[in-house]
Amino acid sequence: MRAAVVQFPGSNCDDDALHVLGRVMGATARFAWHKETRLTVDGHAPDVVVIPGGFSYGDYLRAGAMAAHSPIMAAVKEFAANGGPVLAICNGFQIACEAGLLDGALTRNASLHFECRDVHLLVEGRPTPFTAGIPAGRILRIPIAHAEGRYLHPDVARLEKEGRVIFRYVDASGGVSDAANPNGSMANIAGICNAAGNVVGLMPHPERASESVLGSADGKLLFDALQATLDKNPRRVG
């Protein structure tokens, strides 16, 4: 697997994504600097692009709004348009929404506080490169760490119908409730995909839960699913 991890000024989960892709998954993982206009991994097209968490450009404007306009994002959009798998985590999810790669918006948490803690996620919706093969109804324990993760969309019913709600905040036994919703997201939505299914964004941090020494390895299932997807379909895109 060749993975490109986009690096904006203010990205701070870039090292973490590179660590999991490179050292836990054994991929060839490289940073893609925001001022670049092409995505390459040691001279090759990447198999996957990860937009990591952090505070791109300080997020002094709306979270992700500045990064969405940086040169590298044109290349990410082209990669995604050609069907390449893109995983957008936390600030990456915010950037993907601002860039139009994903629908909806992420706003201030209902608590008005930054929330850093484990949550439970139900995997559902249509198959994506990051969830294909994860058994239906599987509940993942993965941490969140954000102040602006309240997902809003004008037509949640359509998203649901199209199977584009991929992760939902639930309690430990899978129940959907307000108590299990850490930020006030509509319909407890934690992550979605685009219409084609190849771009997935989520607020929780799977890279922080990919090794049992950190308390949970549930997040690694996303990267395992990606590996399996690429093994089945080793075409190079982008």
Next chain:
Amino acid sequence: MAHHGHEPTVDAQLAREHGLSADEYARILQILGRPPTFTELGIFSVMWSEHCSYKSSRVHLRGLPTSGPRVIQGPGENAGVVDIGDGQAIVFKMESHNHPSFIEPYQGAATGVGGILRDVFTMGARPIACLDSLRFGRPEHPKTRHLVEGVVAGIAGYGNAFGVPTVGGEVYFDDSYDGNILVNAMAVGLARTDRIFKGNASGLGNPVLYVGAKTGRDGIHGATMASAEFDDASESKRPTVQVGDPFTEKLLLEACLELMGSGVLVGIQDMGAAGLTSSSIEMAARAGNGLELDLDAVPRRETGMTGYELMLSESQERMLAVVQRGREAEALAIFAKWDLDAAVVGRVTDTGRIVVKHESRTIADLPIEPLAEGLRYERPFARPPEQDARQQLDVSSLTPPSDLGATLVALMGSPNIASKEWIFRQYDHMVRVGTVQRPGAADAAVVRILDGAPDPAEAKGVALATDCNSRFCFLDPFEGARLAVAECYRNLSTVGAEPLATTDCLNFGNPERPENMWQLVEAIRGLGDACRALETPVVSGNVSLYNDTDGKSIKPTPTVGMVGLIGRAADAVGQAFPLDEKDEGVAIALLGVNTDEIGGSEYLARVHGRVAGRPPQLHAAREAAVGKACRALVAARLLRSAHDCSEGGLAVALAESCITGAHPVGANVRLEDDLRPDLLLFGEAPSRIVISYPAAREAEVKALVAVAGAPFARLGLVGGSRLVIAGKAGSLVDVPVAELRRAWQTGFKTIVT
């Protein structure tokens, strides 16, 4: 020496307004042989402030142990450095930001975090963790809620965006902090031993680079403000508080680390308190050189700034770097890549003087040595006459509570003991995928060291903790400081880490009052005594004096921070009893000895409304033996949990082990000590750790404890849904763990929600 038209006339009166005494001003006249210029007066006033010069504490700090086999850099640099093997070093320091945080809690706390992070990365280390030791006034004080919310949000706002996990610390409430809160921030970084940088302006003719954010008028005389008492007018000093920009700091970190890897860097120092003034003078002093500065080259964000303002600004996120002559372009290119300002603002000379030019005029020309050496005062100190009365406590006059279970529930809900989850949930404590023991899960935070680890699952780790019980220090500053060191040492030992070295943040009142000075002297003596005995040398630290408001001093608070090393981070144990009860079950035991010492305890304060008596006595040899035993048990992977006894004593420690896990569980315990029950349950004797382990392996546990020479007592078994504690005379406590948990979960939250 040119004088500017509209600059104030420099005289003794203006010097006094700058916080300089008549004697100090006379000394300046004597050094210069002429009156100083306005800019020079400003430079002297900040360099000779308590904050920058340590003039009251320095003679006493000399008594601290500062060397050891692991110490690479002791006090005197931007931060201390210890060796953790494999060519790696931990760089760490703690610093106060008390006064700014009281005036403007969000920015005060945020820039406190920013400042200590720069102290660590200026030495070549990437920050891997932060901790914050906070002290607020009474929960019911009208300002407390606002201050708690602002400080916590400020720490979160800066650390989270910068990308350093905030993994621990402490929070206490006491009326002595009503008008003067404490915000002590500790940063910990990882460096390579062959790439540690110092604040050294060496190499004649080498260029001096200004890098980072532009200079504005913020924070002028922050160091002077930190060196004076507070009064009603202090809140009008809000403009002296700086404003933090964690995004720029993050860029500055990456650019500085890149510069350090490039081979062109000679020396570098953070522009912290007293900004360009102290960074340039301290760097020149360390190298025994002089420096010429051209202020016209300084990047600025405001127009019309005077030389005085440029020299004294405390604008954040700036560094001063000396690079090799002829390689300026390489350095400037790195900062351009990160979109940061950088400019050559001076060069290294051999004159031993700092010469400052502004708009083609020389506005300051001063000898470095007296500025950097500062002043040294041997201020008078005296044990206050009321100290004897404070230590009086007739235990027989205290009526024991009729329901000890209800007392335990009440203590669990004390804001000093209750869960601080509301706080640490706002801190990103997991970024950098290193946090193996999260805040609240163990007595110390544990962060694994991924760099250089062949297998991330087997990586070594550092354990981190901060501690100080200011009631103990108030009742006996010598013993209180020793106890703070011992608790930190114990916290690291509970997770299985070998304590390596110490940083401190000494928060005291006005040193011009002999009783405050006595507290400081005694606390430093206690710190030195305990750090010598436990072999944890002091490698860095900070002194914050003048923590008084309207003449009322805080309780003496010598906060201690410590770093320990654990060979395999995954081995670290948490504080919660495990749920499973396979085979013979999980046994509970105590490493250490129970006593009836109750002076200065949370129980005495909360239940009997008194802060009195003598703090418990520390036996350093026993502390070392208990720590060694616990570390050996963790290394042998025999323990399921370990938790030290601190505020609330043995009963609270047992209750916390029952309720702080993901799945609360009960315990059945029997205590064989012949002690008055309330003192036995809630006394705060040090050197005690409650452990749990598979009962079937007790023989192995006892063998290792015996080798370490630590006292051991089997207490009982984990299980059920109640905490049951029996004494020799019968049942003492029998409470559902759900009730303990409810009290513990809500006790602090009610203050802020």
